[in-house]
Amino acid sequence: MNSGASSHMTWQRDYFDKFEEDSDGSSVRLGDNHKLFVKGKGDVMIRKLLNGQWYDSVIRDVRFVPDLKKNLMPEGKIIKLGMKIKVVASPYVKKSAFKETLLAVLKTSGLETELRNTVFHWMRSHNNNANINGYPVKEPLAYLRKAQLQWEKRIHKSLNSMCSELGVPLARFRLASDKDELSDKWTELSTYDIDLSQYRPVYAPKDFLEVLLWLRSPNYRPME
Template sequence: MKESGMETELRNTVFHWMRSHNNQIQVTANSYKEPLAYLRKAQMQWEKRIHKSLNSMCTEIGVSLARFRLASDKDELEEKWNELSTYDIDLTPYRPVYAPKDFLEVLLWIRSPNYRPIDAFYSGEGNWDFTQIPLKVKTLSELRQLYQQITRGEPLLGVNPNMCSASSHYLTLDAERTALGEKVLASNHAPVAQEFLKRGAPRSLRGRLWAQVMGSDIKPVHREYFAELKQAVLQYDLMIDKLIIKDVQLTASNDDQYFVFEDMLYQVLLCFSRDTEILTVFNHSSSSPIHGILKSKPATIENTVVYPPSGVIPFHGFTMYATAFCYLYDDPCALYFTFRAFYLRYWFRLHEVSSHEQGILSLCLLFERLLQRHETQLWIHFKMINVQPIRVVFKWLMRAFSGHLPPEQLLYLWDTIIAFDSLQVIPLLAVCILSFRRENLLQVDTLQNVEAVLADLSSLQIMPFLQIALMKDSHWHTD
């Protein structure tokens, strides 16, 4: 078995099965996908609102949610498949179903039935912070335990590009890590690749390392499946297609770092909307896909379908979940399957109401508690000027910093997400950035000026920030 490679393949299969199984532990332990009734209710109401928004847009514009694509449109789409930026359609009447700020408003209105505000002033409006949601989140000490390799001050890629190697065989740390990374890839063992990523990935190996850890290495069957998704795009004209194309235009196409990848993003995201494999996420997600009745058919179970086929309704900025992968893969098929693996493991948690420790609610709460405990002066300042800190950073959290950090820094951050299998580094980094800009933030007193102080993150090196915050002798006192 060793010689044929079957043993390694079996080990990797067990590793990926265990990861996906661990993703469902909370679900199997409860009869509901979301154990807390008030959060279940909030998610259901949010889904109804999205459904209503979709239907009202269809009614206003006079289009159906789905239909067979016209032959002329199908031919044009197929002809322009590799240059979809030249596919010309009128998107003027279409608008995003929702934006991060709309989702934040929903989250801020959520209250635990066991919580009673001390100040009656807050009882008739949305909350200032997430104190009213009693979810357990990690302390700084627990984060230091989780991110041990960073806490210990070990040499990391992304701290100093010219850092010398500890080995006499290599001039730089990058050269040392590249040589070791090649050996890791040759071993073809996903847990080893995940461990390797804890000190950062060399740029030239990152795409292959991520695919190995996420189990998204491309085989002939993947290419066949991707071709089937393309045919589904060509055959059916979904209203969602216009929302996807418009979102790419509003986000990546207007971004200096990503506009060159516009054509590939159209392909990947249109195929994503047709992928029924993504429905597996709803087995351990607190959300549920939207269902519709086939046109001119009676409302029976047999005539009920999931819309879109993936079950995922794109929102303003959804494109940014896929953009960074464009720097790793030239092949749309390879990009697609690693992006899909990321979505199924991580990104879906960033746009649903859930009590999961990796969910957006817990990440918001973790951000607030770290800021309040370890940057108390800033927290008090925000209170004094009546600016909610979460409003300032929510778009960072919901997009995992995509579109806000330069691509190279973003990829180091996402290395950390995969390596430690946790999204908790995102709120930690948000607090680090506010801490770094503390003096400037203390000088301003309006939300607009606070946002201006934090608008440009292009000069930041994120790994030194994380290392300083997590090391024992940092200015952040321990818990």
């Protein structure tokens, strides 16, 4: 908020929903008589709080001044719209009730609204529009399915290799009589003395850990 500013100004290019470049060399002059060049103007989408509800709104003819390094809203234009400006002293943040007093400061100082607008514009500039209105898009998990199939192929290859070395078929056709005999002796199988020394693990734990560590979501983009 600024009592001396004549126009809405911002230094954030990604705030603009509509933008027109300005190449005529126009400028603005600050209170210290320092001149900054205007690089364009346009419409900026914001979120406004009205009667306890948040709404999408637009500020038009906002000037883009990259060297300003702050956002300015002229008090005169706000008053002309029939609005009132109320300045409330922020209470101190108390250590004994840090969360409650901090939230109170954010609300009374207007920082809560500024934070909401900053997050709103950041999401718009990073093409996350689906999340702006509170409807997150379900993340595609095809890359996990692909990793699962590759891991299963790796297991099958290891099993086939071991069975070939031992001369033991991985699967074979059984007669009905063999199936009946196996069913009758199912509870006795654990008592059979079978030499398992030639059998090896299908995979090492480090192999599985390596697969997990190399999983990369194609939908993930690191914050800039």
